[in-house]
Structure formats: C-alpha cells, structure tokens
Amino acid sequence: MKISIFGLGYVGAVSLACLARDGHTVIGVDVDSSKLDLIRAGKTPVVEEGMVDLMARVAASGRVTVSEDARQAVLDSEVSLVCVGTPSAPNGSQDQSAMLRLAHDLGRAMREKGEPHVFVFRSTLVPGTVEEVLRPIIERESGKKDGEGFHACFQPEFLREGSSIRDYDKPPFTIVGANAAAPVEKLRELFGRLPCEFYSTSVRAAEMVKYCCNNFHALKISFANETARLCEALGVDPFEVMDLVCKDRQLNISPAYLKPGFAFGGSCLPKDLRATLHMSRMRDVELPVHAAIMPSNRVHIDRAIAKVLESGRRRVGMIGLSFKTGTDDLRESPLVLLAEHFIGKGLSLMVYDPEVHLSRLLGANRRFIEQHVPHIGELLCAELTEVIAKSEVLVVGLADPRVLEGIERHAREDQLVLDLVDMQKRAGLRAQVLGLCW
Ligand SMILES: NC(=O)c1ccc[n+]([C@@H]2O[C@H](COP(=O)([O-])OP(=O)(O)OC[C@H]3O[C@@H](n4cnc5c(N)ncnc54)[C@H](O)[C@@H]3O)[C@@H](O)[C@H]2O)c1
Incomplete structure (x- = not known):
C-alpha cells in the first residue's frame, strides 16, 4: 500500500519504519525539518530499541520518502495515518492545535484528489473529535463528504515507548472506529495479519477506549504503589502480596467487576476498605486512591x-x-x-x-x-x-x-x-x- 504518515514522533516514526519494513511504500510528513533530515540520512528521530538498525534498513530500501508537503503526500498515497502530538493545555484540556491545522491541510489536499482516500487518526483524541471537529473541517475544505470522497476513521495506538517495535508487532488488539465497511477492510488489509483480535466499532467508542485503557493503567500503577506503601508500614513484603494478588485470574486479573452496573456494597467490601483506610491513618500512610473509592x-x-x-x-x-x-x-x-x-x-x-x-x-x-x-x-x-x-x-x-x-x-x-x-x-x-x- 501507499501510505502517508503525518507526525514523525514516537508513534509516527515507529509506524513508518515498521510499515516500510513490511513492504509498504511510506511517505513521512512532519513540520520539524530536523526529523526529516535524520530519516533521509537513515537515522531515527526517536530513541527506541531496534530503531537505529530498522531505520537504516528501511531508508536503504527506497520505500521511504519524507517531506513537509502535506498536500503532495495525500495525493501520492491511498491511506494517511495521522500521529501528530495532542499534549495537555495548561488547564488540562487536550491541545489539538497541531491536529486542527493539519486537518485544514488534509482537507485542502482532498479538494484536488479524484480517488478515494482513508484518513486514519491515530493520535489520542477526546471522544467526538473525529466526527464533530476533524471531519467537518475536511468536508468543508475538500468540498467532499465523509463516506463519499474520503473516509475518516480512528484507530487508537497502543504501543509503549521503550518497547514500541515489539508492541507494534504484537499489540493487545487492533480497534478500528469507523462509519463504513471500506476503511475497516483497508485497515484489516494493513493490520489484520498481526497476532491479535481485530475489532471494529463506532468512532467515539474507539476514541474512548484509548482513554479508558490509559486511565486503567494509571489506576493499576497507583493501586499497586499505594498497596506497597501500606505494606511497608505493616512490615509486609509488597512484591509477594502483589504477585499473589495477580495469580488470581478468576476475580482479580479478569473481566470480573469491570462491567458497568450499580454501586458495590455487602458485608465485605465497604468494611474492609474502611479498615484499610483506618490502618493507613494510624500509620500516617496516604492512600488517596483507596480513600476515593467509597465517595x-x-x-x-x-x-x-x-x-x-x-x-x-x-x-x-x-x-x-x-x-x-x-x-x-x-x-x-x-x-x-x-x-x-x-x-x-x-x-x-x-x-x-x-x-x-x-x-x-x-x-x-x-x-x-x-x-x-x-x-x-x-x-x-x-x-x-x-x-x-x-x-x-x-x-x-x-x-x-x-x-x-x-x-x-x-x-x-x-x-x-x-x-x-x-x-x-x-x-x-x-x-x-x-x-x-x-
Ligand atoms: N508516545 C507514545 O507512547 C504514545 C502511545 C500511544 C499513543 N500516543 C499518542 O499518539 C500521538 C503522538 O504521540 P507521540 O509521542 O508520537 O508525539 P510526538 O510529540 O513525539 O510527535 C508528534 C510529531 O507531530 C509533529 N507535527 C506537529 N504538527 C504537525 C503537522 N501539522 N504536520 C505534521 N507533523 C506535525 C511534531 O513535529 C512531532 O514530530 C499523541 O496523541 C499521543 O497521545 C502516544
């Protein structure tokens, strides 16, 4: 496939290298010319295990080009993966300025394009962004309709820095949020060979899944760390405790208790949580995550x-x-x-x-x-x-x-x-x- 990638940071650069390795023709686009120069020279713009060798190899293959010209990249490809940064604004909201600017460029490029095109947003985006913000911009700028001249869909990225090539090759799952079959099939062609389940869903659900996964990871880390702080105060080995906790695949590391429903109660959870918080107070151990559960x-x-x-x-x-x-x-x-x-x-x-x-x-x-x-x-x-x-x-x-x-x-x-x-x-x-x- 001919693929353009917008944003050559951790996500974009690794995707570019892996897709070119797998035989696709890839055009990388970034506004940062120093990243483009590095890739042209067969060097990696991000520090990641395996990227030095892989970038040298794919640059030599002739399947990778880089450019600052978004318009030409859209015209020369059939699929665009959009991976620009979406950092925090000072008030905690998502700063989508880079994405918004790019959406205008993508839309204007589509005005000139006769063939269909699939835009795959891979940056983390607050739910509703693709359908309510980006799609209208592309439609307005291109004069074409989503589903007719082009498709806009969302595919969350699950790679982790430090092991991103391995994660690219073995993600937990592939999720495509789309409103039509055509973009799903295009992405199945591209990623369906990966050793994981492939799910298609609504665009908003796909956007939300990414937040939910990251929030869950953050919650798990804080839960384990709070448990460790309490363990230390109680003279218990936290590694042994968490190791054993993780061995329960029936109730702990499982879908149990993860279905939305009504509040918990009963003769155990509330009283044991209260006792845990009391133990922590008596030992001056702060457990804000645990303390937030009853409220x-x-x-x-x-x-x-x-x-x-x-x-x-x-x-x-x-x-x-x-x-x-x-x-x-x-x-x-x-x-x-x-x-x-x-x-x-x-x-x-x-x-x-x-x-x-x-x-x-x-x-x-x-x-x-x-x-x-x-x-x-x-x-x-x-x-x-x-x-x-x-x-x-x-x-x-x-x-x-x-x-x-x-x-x-x-x-x-x-x-x-x-x-x-x-x-x-x-x-x-x-x-x-x-x-x-x-
Ligand atoms: N880093 C990760 O491990 C990771 C994992 C999953 C998802 N994500 C998400 O993926 C997105 C990208 O993350 P990242 O860490 O790769 O970001 P990054 O900041 O490393 O890279 C973003 C790149 O986009 C470029 N850019 C900005 N405006 C552009 C434009 N108009 N055209 C082309 N390029 C432009 C920047 O110059 C930069 O090189 C974010 O939304 C992030 O939340 C990141």
Whole structure:
C-alpha cells in the first residue's frame, strides 16, 4: 500500500519504519525539518530499541520518502495515518492545535484528489473529535463528504515507548472506529495479519477506549504503589502480596467487576476498605486512591436517587433489596440506602425481593435492617405483579431472569423503569426504560 504518515514522533516514526519494513511504500510528513533530515540520512528521530538498525534498513530500501508537503503526500498515497502530538493545555484540556491545522491541510489536499482516500487518526483524541471537529473541517475544505470522497476513521495506538517495535508487532488488539465497511477492510488489509483480535466499532467508542485503557493503567500503577506503601508500614513484603494478588485470574486479573452496573456494597467490601483506610491513618500512610473509592461509590448511589426524584413520580417499586442477586444479605446493600432515601423523601415505596424474608433474617443482617430501615417489613411485598401494578416508577436492582421476564410481561406504557443492572430484553418492555448511566 501507499501510505502517508503525518507526525514523525514516537508513534509516527515507529509506524513508518515498521510499515516500510513490511513492504509498504511510506511517505513521512512532519513540520520539524530536523526529523526529516535524520530519516533521509537513515537515522531515527526517536530513541527506541531496534530503531537505529530498522531505520537504516528501511531508508536503504527506497520505500521511504519524507517531506513537509502535506498536500503532495495525500495525493501520492491511498491511506494517511495521522500521529501528530495532542499534549495537555495548561488547564488540562487536550491541545489539538497541531491536529486542527493539519486537518485544514488534509482537507485542502482532498479538494484536488479524484480517488478515494482513508484518513486514519491515530493520535489520542477526546471522544467526538473525529466526527464533530476533524471531519467537518475536511468536508468543508475538500468540498467532499465523509463516506463519499474520503473516509475518516480512528484507530487508537497502543504501543509503549521503550518497547514500541515489539508492541507494534504484537499489540493487545487492533480497534478500528469507523462509519463504513471500506476503511475497516483497508485497515484489516494493513493490520489484520498481526497476532491479535481485530475489532471494529463506532468512532467515539474507539476514541474512548484509548482513554479508558490509559486511565486503567494509571489506576493499576497507583493501586499497586499505594498497596506497597501500606505494606511497608505493616512490615509486609509488597512484591509477594502483589504477585499473589495477580495469580488470581478468576476475580482479580479478569473481566470480573469491570462491567458497568450499580454501586458495590455487602458485608465485605465497604468494611474492609474502611479498615484499610483506618490502618493507613494510624500509620500516617496516604492512600488517596483507596480513600476515593467509597465517595465514588456514593456518587453512583446518588445518581440513582437523583434519577428517581427527577422523574417526579412518587410511587416507587423497588425490585431487589439485597446487595446482589441471589443472596438475602442486606448489610450495606446500596439498594437499602436507596430505600432509606426514598422513605426519607416521603415517597411511597413497595419492595420485591424473592430472596429476602424478614422473618428468616438473623444476626448482623437483621441488626442492619433494624438500624437502617426498621419498617421495611411493611413495605416488602411477596408478589412481583402487585409491586408492578401499584408503582409509577420501577427501580430494577435484580438481574434474575425470571424477575426480568415478569417485568417484561406486566410493566405498562405509563411506567418508568430505572435499570440498575443492564437488563437484557429492554427493547421488549412497554414501559419507558432509563439506564443508570447507559
Ligand atoms: N508516545 C507514545 O507512547 C504514545 C502511545 C500511544 C499513543 N500516543 C499518542 O499518539 C500521538 C503522538 O504521540 P507521540 O509521542 O508520537 O508525539 P510526538 O510529540 O513525539 O510527535 C508528534 C510529531 O507531530 C509533529 N507535527 C506537529 N504538527 C504537525 C503537522 N501539522 N504536520 C505534521 N507533523 C506535525 C511534531 O513535529 C512531532 O514530530 C499523541 O496523541 C499521543 O497521545 C502516544
């Protein structure tokens, strides 16, 4: 393929070298002439393992040219990979000035081009940038429409500095965000041979995945480091602890707990987090990430409360009360907190939970209920259909398929369903469905 690459920093230079190595003809474009001179001389503009040899080899192959002329590069290629920098502005926002200037140049070049062209944005971009900012610029400047004269798509880059050639050859996955099949197929041709899964998705989801991955990496590092600080204070070997933590592939290093849903609760997580924070305070160890977890959970609960209150409906039916589906444990259940709040706000409340039978609650579980919602017994109803019939808004906190079937069968058009569990079969419901944050 004939490929132009805009921005020859870490991402662009490594892509240029690897694509030329793989037999493609590559035109590199940068506004920094010193980088162009280095590449012309077969030298690498970035310090990366393997790049010295690789740049010398691909420069000698004759498949690499470099230029400051964006227009000519678009005219002479079928695909453009855009890898210019998107650093932080002083207020923390993304500085897109280089990208915006370039988008104008790319658009103007497209005005002269008869053949179709694929623009692949590879720089990290805040969600919405390609469709709401860059595409309109290219359309305006070129006089052509996305999907007709050209395609604009987004493919996040996952390489890490220091191991970028290895990461280029073995990324965690390839993700292409596009609005049409043609650019996806073009990129499958280019990257489909890599030893990883190839996913196509919406442009915005692809933009967001990159942020989510980087935020998750940062969170993991801070979590491990905070754990180490606490371990040091407690005289525990942090390497041994984190090594063992990582050996659990069922709950720790796995998709478990990573699906959006309702707040956590129950008899373990809140109390153990509190004890962890107490240990840290007693030893003057600062754990800001750990300390932010309970407040973050509370924000999630408050969001559910706000959605019900904002609906203006006063008769609430809660489906589910225990802290998760399949248990009768009510201790620190976020659904109990919701019930407590609705009662406090004077809403009329009915609750259905097939697992919860007050007469059978014992010990700490019983004490929790007596302390938080002592009158819950009067509000519990054994019949799902009765709760549905008497409510204006249903708050669904149970993922039990039988219960969801009941809601599907009996919920009415005039009702509102607040879905806290990502209900399947939402489409089949007569009621209006509101997701918690989806
Ligand atoms: N560095 C990484 O490890 C990494 C990994 C994944 C994603 N990213 C993302 O990729 C993007 C590029 O990162 P980088 O580290 O390679 O950046 P970089 O700062 O090293 O390089 C950016 C290059 O773009 C050039 N440039 C600026 N305006 C230009 C224009 N109008 N035309 C052509 N070139 C222009 C600059 O001169 C510079 O050489 C960023 O959005 C970054 O967030 C970086």
